[in-house]
Amino acid sequence: AQSVTQLDSQVPVFEEAPVELRCNYSSSVSVYLFWYVQYPNQGLQLLLKYLSGSTLVKGINGFEAEFNKSQTSFHLRKPSVHISDTAEYFCAVSEDRGSTLGRLYFGRGTQLTVWP
Amino acid sequence: EPEVTQTPSHQVTQMGQEVILRCVPISNHLYFYWYRQILGQKVEFLVSFYNNEISEKSEIFDDQFSVERPDGSNFTLKIRSTKLEDSAMYFCASSDPWEPQHFGDGTRLSIL
Numbered sequence: 001a002q003s004v005t006q007l008d009s010q011v012p013v014f015e016e017a018p019v020e021l022r023c024n025y026s027s028s029v030s031v032y033l034f035w036y037v038q039y040p041n042q043g044l045q046l047l048l049k050y051l052s053g054s055t056l057v058k059g060i061n062g063f064e065a066e067f068n069k070s071q072t073s074f075h076l077r078k079p080s081v082h083i084s085d086t087a088e089y090f091c092a093v094s095e096d097r098g099s100t101l102g103r104l105y106f107g108r109g110t111q112l113t114v115w116p
Numbered sequence: 117e118p119e120v121t122q123t124p125s126h127q128v129t130q131m132g133q134e135v136i137l138r139c140v141p142i143s144n145h146l147y148f149y150w151y152r153q154i155l156g157q158k159v160e161f162l163v164s165f166y167n168n169e170i171s172e173k174s175e176i177f178d179d180q181f182s183v184e185r186p187d188g189s190n191f192t193l194k195i196r197s198t199k200l201e202d203s204a205m206y207f208c209a210s211s212d213p214w215e216p217q218h219f220g221d222g223t224r225l226s227i228l
Contacts, residue, residue, distance in 0.1 A: 100146075101211070
C-alpha cells in the first residue's frame with residue numbers, strides 16, 4: 001500500500017512570501033499525484049494533478065508542483081502567497097487500476113496560515 | 117461548474133442506530149467513492165463503486181457498512197449499528213475514467 005508523508009503539519013508565512021509544502025510518497029510503481037485544498041467547512045478542491053508528461057505542473061490560484069521520481073516527491077510551491085491561501089493542503093497519490101485511476105492515499109495535511 | 121452534493125451537512129445519531137449518508141455525484145461520472153476523516157487524522161478511503169458494484173474496499177469497510185446506488189443520481193453510504201468511533205467527516209467523490217476525483221463538502225457524523 002502507498003504511504004504519503006507531508007513533513008510539515010503547519011506552515012506559517014507572511015503575505016507575499018514564497019512557500020513550499022512538502023510531500024513524499026512510498027511506492028516505486030507508476031503513480032499519479034494530486035494536491036487538494038480544503039477551506040474551512042468545505043470539501044476537498046483539486047489544486048493540481050500529475051498524470052504524465054512534464055514534471056512541472058501548474059494548478060489553480062498560482063500554485064505549481066514538481067514531480068521528482070528519483071526522490072519520490074511532489075512538493076507544492078507558490079512564489080507569493082495571499083491571505084486567501086490560508087487553508088489545509090492535502091497531498092494524495094493514486095495508482096493504475098487498469099481502466100481508471102485507483103483510490104486515493106492521502107497525507108495528513110499541511111495547514112498553511114498566511115499572516116498580513 | 118458541476119459539483120458533488122452531500123446531505124445532510126451534519127448528522128447526529130445515537131450509538132447503535134443506523135444512519136444513511138447521501139450523495140449526488142456529478143452527472144455522467146462513472147466512478148464513486150466514500151472517504152472519511154476522523155478529527156485530527158488522515159482522510160481514509162472506504163470504498164469505490166463502479167458499474168453497480170463495489171470495485172475496491174478498505175479494511176475499514178466491514179459488514180457494518182454498505183453502499184448503494186438506488187437510482188440514476190444518488191449514491192448512499194449506510195452504517196448499521198453506529199459506534200462512537202464512527203464519528204467523522206464523510207466525503208463522497210466521483211470521477212470519470214482517468215480523471216481526478218471531485219469531492220463533496222462532506223457530512224459531519226456525530227455519534228452520541
